[in-house]
Amino acid sequence: MIPAKRFLVAGGAGFIGSHLVRRLLREASTEEITVIDNFSTGDPANLAEVKDDPRITVLTVDITEPLHHHAKYDWVLHLAAIANPTDYEKSPLETLHVNSRGNEQLIRLAARAEARYAFFSSSEVYGYYRQIPRGGLREDTMSHLVLNQARSPNPVGKCFGEEITKYLADRYGVPYVIIRPFNVYGPDMDIKTNYGRVIPNFIRWALSAESLKVQGDGRQIRTFCHIDDFIEALMIVLQHPAPPTVLNIGSPIPTPVLTLAKLVNRLTGNTAGIEFVEKYPYETFSRIPDIRRIRSLGWRPGSNWKKASAKPSTGSKAAPLRLPGPGHQNILPA
């Protein structure tokens, strides 16, 4: 297959989007990348390293507003989202619209551009599970979606986004893939004061010598995939002639949240300890992906950070989590 050369990346100034853009620009075959982002959470600094590359154009665009873009692309990639729990609790309509209206417009744009289309959904679509099936959540595992909760707009929006992608892309004859990321972490994650994701929260608290707030008893299970691994999985998908239409991408290694908290305290030397706080209602007990589909395309998830973190993080050859601030703190190895 001829390598894809032209990309439109919606949400390309965000965490995953900017890593993907930088990675695509390392490919000699990449001729053109258009980033569209409304910079609501995305940061121009994420693209500073590549902004002078003649192959990249960065446009301030809100994908929920009418889009009048006419150019040919090989891929249109929809990574735009209100992806932080605290933000989507505050902006439920915008969270829904980016997956509905914004998604529809990008699918139409992909049809005009004669491009393939990728919608970035989420592991959130699996919803609330007390016990997940043996071997993890498969792409066809039933969703246990929870409605009418403060955080419902994100998973509901993602489920709607998947459905509209399937039917609208089919109507226009646009080949598509739906990606379901499971907690991705790494350098340039947005660390805002009220950020809702567990790793940046823990690290932010640890670096300010605060106790780490763990919900419930901390036995809930998550998996954490380093951004470099995640991007390599995407590169396989983008160069594949006919990837499966729905793909989990994440680490299959279960980590109890309490273990993660202890690890962060140990690596940062934070002595403030752990504080157990009330659990968010309907916080799923366990979320582990079945990754057989993406594995069948040749992807292998990277090292287990629990092993790597036995060494001091500065000694790790893998890319660590880098935080804003003096010296870009390096905390968690890949």
Ligand SMILES: NC(=O)c1ccc[n+]([C@@H]2O[C@H](COP(=O)([O-])OP(=O)(O)OC[C@H]3O[C@@H](n4cnc5c(N)ncnc54)[C@H](O)[C@@H]3O)[C@@H](O)[C@H]2O)c1
């Ligand atoms: N990072 C993860 O662990 C994770 C997990 C599950 C799903 N995802 C999904 O992957 C995708 C990328 O996630 P991320 O971590 O890079 O998030 P992010 O918040 O870092 O990036 C999202 C980007 O979308 C932009 N954006 C938001 N609304 C927009 C709009 N209306 N128009 C244009 N741009 C808009 C933001 O400014 C930001 O740059 C999202 O769809 C997210 O839901 C990520």
